[in-house]
Amino acid sequence: xxxxxxxxxxxxxxxxxxxxxxxxxxxxxxxxxxxxxxxxxxxxxxxxxxxxxxxxxxxxxxxxxxxxxxxxxxxxxxxxxxxxxxxxxxxxxxxxxxxxxxxxxxxxxxxxxxxxxxxxxxxxxxxxxxxxxxxxxxxxxxxxxxxxxxxxxxxxxxxxxxxxxxxxxxxxxxxxxxxxxxxxxxxxxxxxxxxxxxxxxxxxxxxxxxxxxxxxxxxxxxxxxxxxxxxxxxxxxxxxxxxxxxxxxxxxxxxxxxxxxxxxxxxxxxxxxxxxxxxxxxxxxxxxxxxxxxxxxxxxxxxxxxxxxxxxxxxxxxxxxxxxxxxxxxxxxxxxxxxxxxxxxxxxxxxxxxxxxxxxxxxxxxx
Numbered sequence: 259x260x261x262x263x264x265x266x267x268x269x270x271x272x273x274x275x276x277x278x279x280x281x282x283x284x285x286x287x288x289x290x291x292x293x294x295x296x297x298x299x300x301x302x303x304x305x306x307x308x309x310x311x312x313x314x315x316x317x318x319x320x321x322x323x324x325x326x327x328x329x330x331x332x333x334x335x336x337x338x339x340x341x342x343x344x345x346x347x348x349x350x351x352x353x354x355x356x357x358x359x360x361x362x363x364x365x366x367x368x369x370x371x372x373x374x375x376x377x378x379x380x381x382x383x384x385x386x387x388x389x390x391x392x393x394x395x396x397x398x399x400x401x402x403x404x405x406x407x408x409x410x411x412x413x414x415x416x417x418x419x420x421x422x423x424x425x426x427x428x429x430x431x432x433x434x435x436x437x438x439x440x441x442x443x444x445x446x447x448x449x450x451x452x453x454x455x456x457x458x459x460x461x462x463x464x465x466x467x468x469x470x471x472x473x474x475x476x477x478x479x480x481x482x483x484x485x486x487x488x489x490x491x492x493x494x495x496x497x498x499x500x501x502x503x504x505x506x507x508x509x510x511x512x513x514x515x516x517x518x519x520x521x522x523x524x525x526x527x528x529x530x531x532x533x534x535x536x537x538x539x540x541x542x543x544x545x546x547x548x549x550x551x552x553x554x555x556x557x558x559x560x561x562x563x564x565x566x567x568x569x570x571x572x573x574x575x576x577x578x579x580x581x582x583x584x585x586x587x588x589x590x591x592x593x594x595x596x597x598x599x600x601x602x603x604x605x606x607x608x609x610x611x612x613x614x615x616x617x618x619x620x621x622x623x624x625x
Contacts (some may be wrong), residue, residue: 568593
């Protein structure tokens with residue numbers, strides 16, 4: 259198992275690096291290659307149309323999408339985790355997520371990446387997030403799990419195959435990784451059947467590939483299930499969903515660490531969805547920081563109730579219980595104290611892109 263996981267790290271590292279080199283936003287050559295690869299996609303549903311227009315039932319979660327760095331084997335896992343974190347009120351740089359995923363490893367080491375089935379669960383926990391993981395060879399089990407957790411409103415990360423021929427001109431049928439090539443955040447699902455009825459081959463999974471501002475991809479499961487060889491077909495699809503008997507990996511981020519359910523929902527959005535300059539390939543030097551504006555929104559408030567909003571600058575300072583008491587004992591005062599006039603409240607803050615920002619909201623009279 260260790261040997262397999264190490265091999266998969268190296269394979270995914272190479273694929274993410276090549277993929278990001280080709281499709282990273284801002285490069286004319288990359289844009290051309292990505293456009294050509296997408297244009298070669300023979301499926302009628304590769305580029306997403308609104309799910310409600312293509313399926314009778316659908317859900318599309320408001321997951322903030324990001325653009326990944328291309329250096330150091332690609333940051334697809336890291337940027338997918340950042341998207342999930344924003345959904346729960348926290349922001350970090352791709353640099354910091356990788357550092358937290360693999361402490362004491364240089365950023366340019368392939369083993370330092372955030373990978374499903376390797377270090378994703380432990381990374382989520384270090385980021386003060388709760389998660390559920392799945393690994394299954396069976397599509398009907400795996401994609402039912404993905405659908406279930408998306409319908410519950412959770413950010414979900416999963417692995418997909420890339421077409422090595424379309425992107426890189428690779429002619430070997432087994433080019434790429436045996437399990438997955440690229441990690442993506444799942445944004446929504448659609449079905450012609452009620453969403454609580456489990457797996458259906460005609461269900462659609464919509465995701466961002468962490469490169470293009472738009473369009474997103476919407477894959478009908480039965481049309482996109484593929485083994486490694488089919489995924490690389492010359493006239494095949496840009497992205498494919500791993501089929502049986504390939505072990506498929508997924509991760510749902512289910513919330514923040516909160517033992518006694520004290521916290522209120524907090525969401526972050528940013529004025530830009532990228533970090534520039536990007537990290538230089540084969541280096542561990544943090545890029546120069548730039549200003550980034552966070553919009554912070556609290557919800558599920560009760561009018562007339564008083565709340566404390568805490569801002570923690572390090573993941574190790576974020577409590578998992580008794581937020582008021584624990585924060586006070588650590589010398590951390592509420593960043594904002596508010597009296598709610600409605601069920602939502604919004605403010606903003608400009609920080610550096612290299613900063614860490616964890617927000618937690620609790621009742622002012624809570625423990």
